């Protein structure tokens with residue numbers, strides 16, 4: 536066969552694969568309906584185990600090794616679970632609307648832009664993008680009704696918590712309604728033909744710069760230029776048309792501005808992932824069929840053992856904590872507000888009781904939101 540003919544055959548096969556993936560997704564959504572009517576949880580890791588084992592066996596005579604099959608099916612199953620969860624949440628809260636207005640940092644091509652696309656394509660037919668220049672503007676956009684939702688990065692595996700966002704949450708009346716994690720793959724991006732040895736300026740958002748600090752130490756005679764977002768950095772490099780100025784950001788984003796990759800994998804941690812939260816004016820309920828997270832803040836006061844006692848309340852009710860963060864309280868030097876993420880639904884009896892007790896024990900408690908957990912840990916095969 537000629538090259539063109541083989542490629543046509545590959546394209547035909549890919550088209551069939553896409554059709555089958557869409558069919559599988561539709562079946563998974565039908566399964567979600569059945570589970571709801573039978574009061575069953577969406578995730579069923581026993582079924583996933585059986586499925587993976589059987590697929591590995593079926594793959595062998597076809598020359599498809601176990602690792603390959605497992606990798607592909609982890610992605611397919613993750614999608615299937617998240618699709619089902621979105622559907623269940625939609626039915627409970629009526630979240631699925633034809634168009635949603637979403638505020639996020641930067642413009643097209645920023646990391647927050649991709650996170651917004653990823654989260655809302657499952658939940659709305661159309662996204663009306665409201666790119667903003669600061670986290671403060673993003674929160675204001677939702678508070679004032681200019682946007683329905685805000686997407687905000689809250690933590691990153693390389694740079695840790697994003698303090699500015701934590702501080703905004705302390706004062707807003709908005710609720711956290713969702714979360715998502717998104718891999719962040721930083722690249723150096725320049726105009727076509729840029730020679731890295733001649734570069735004199737690197738532009739990006741301060742969080743991005745912090746996540747690549749070790750790599751940047753190795754660049755001598757290069758000035759760091761802070762921008763409002765990585766997409767603002769791309770726009771700047773494109774506008775200046777000066778090959779000594781480059782940006783750091785995601786490859787796909789840079790492409791939208793005609794920029795090319797000079798170096799990849801710049802982040803301090805090889806696994807560089809950001810967790811984003813989605814906030815709205817109205818809180819949501821999380822269906823019992825899906826795993827929920829609740830985020831609350833509390834001020835315990837400074838008496839000895841105050842935090843320990845508060846955490847013991849969670850322990851006594853069998854509630855596990857996935858994150859504990861402290862931030863200063865503005866106007867009260869050296870006093871700290873604690874941010875707590877727990878794996879629990881706000882409507883669970885244990886959680887209601889724990890919050891009642893914390894209300895009595897501490898000086899201040901406020902729930903920031905209860906939302907579906909975005910974590911779909913891959914099912915491992917048990918031999």
Ligand SMILES: C=C(O[C@@H]1C=C(C(=O)O)C=C[C@H]1O)C(=O)O
Pocket residue numbers: 562563566577578579580582583586611612615616619
């Ligand atoms: C589709 C289902 O829901 C989930 C997704 C699965 C899949 O995509 O194969 C398998 C088990 C469940 O965790 C199901 O239960 O069959």
